[in-house]
Amino acid sequence: MTRRRLRVYTAQAAVFVIVFGGWQLLTSLKVVDPFFFGQPSGIVQTLVNWIRHGTSFGSIWLQISVTMEEAVIGFLIGTAAGVLVGVLLGQVRFLATVLSPYIKAVNALPRIVLGELFIIVLGLGIGSKVVLAGFLVFFVVFFNAFQGVREVDGNLVNNARILGASRMQVVRSVVIPSAMTWIIASLHVAFGFAVIGAIVGEILGAQHGLGVVITNSGNNFDTNGVFAGMIIIGAIALVAEWLISLLERRLLAWRPQTVAEATAA
């Protein structure tokens, strides 16, 4: 381990100790009211309790897996649709011009409102959450894919055409790999949106999931429960972020190392 990395880890540990230690201290001394602000020891207790005895809606693992299932399926569907539509509209200028006002209008809607609609149409099951998550993901990925396609170097396209590429071959071997940098960059944000979609969908109405657990804790004025739910979601987000970074490194292995990466390593 380099000295630099050691210093980073030490500082990260220090931040953790200061934030949670300070929180624990201030709530123990009743400087702030633990009823409203929760307490780290209480949060840990709640987490242990959930793991040992489950939540009011069944085992905690069931809640996590339901939320994850909704988020991941929504993420995959939204990403696929976003890339597909982004590349299509990026290639067919006429279509892009025709659809542009509609896309902007739908994008400007507070998409949470659509959650209500999806629940009416698809019910309280997993379907309505998947669609909401996918919908949120779609727009993030779509705009990036579209922009990425627009930014493709015309030289590369012309070169491929002269070398004998058909239109589909140009899209497959030049346009999509070229837009990949943009698409991958959007995935980091997109997974966050997928989780938001799943949780909000559950809060609006569901039988299982972390959103249900969090709302229930909130309704019972159990601040520790709300925080415990947040911590689980945070941990999931960190793991997902790590996985996406792995994917990024694999897909973009051809890129020259940037200055930032070179100094970080």
Next chain:
Amino acid sequence: MTVEPGEFCAVVGPSGCGKSTTLTMVAGLDRASEGTVSIGGQPVTGIGRGTSFMFQTDALLPWKSVLGNVAMGPLFRGVPKKSALTDARDWLRMVGLAGFEDRYPHQLSGGMRKRVALAAALINEPSILLMDEPFGALDVQTKAIMSNELLTLWDQSKPSVIFVTHDLEEAIALADKVVVMTAGPGTVKAVFDIDLPRPRGSVQEIRFGQRFTELHHEIWESLRDEVTRAYALTASAPAAEGVLS
């Protein structure tokens, strides 16, 4: 302007006279607004199979290895992967890049990238090779080496070449024929036959020959007027705008 089969034709002219546009029209990437481009008596309506193009800036795919970049042409044309890769390896050996197959373009020097681009252009065995200032961004020494290699490779398959350049010496050293274009609306001003014997040997040496100097002098006389005129046009343009506003 006509280029015979197997002829090496260089085009010189002031900046902005339409040298590059001419090439894109021959390639079938652009349509001519006036006049026609014909290849073998047939008017050009789209991208032809027998044409290769070497661009001024790199047109290599940065996410593909050197080998993958060279194999692209045959793969696009439906050649089975195995034989496309074998061909690509052969071509890389011919341009002196054996051992660099797995590198990415950004790991190579400017001169090496040009070799890859040359291999990628020649692997399709074009009957017409269009080159738009391909060595413009290289330093003088690398440029000379690349010019020599280009002549050697051209001699093997003898495609017709249209080579656009700013560099008159490069044009004379390489070509059978130098076309001078006019400034403003780009038209052909004069065509000079270069009667230097082939094989020419090193392009660095040939510049010191007496015939080379004579030709250079003669063509420069013709080119100079156009360059001056083009310069005057660009220099007076902002002034004219000033008057209007």
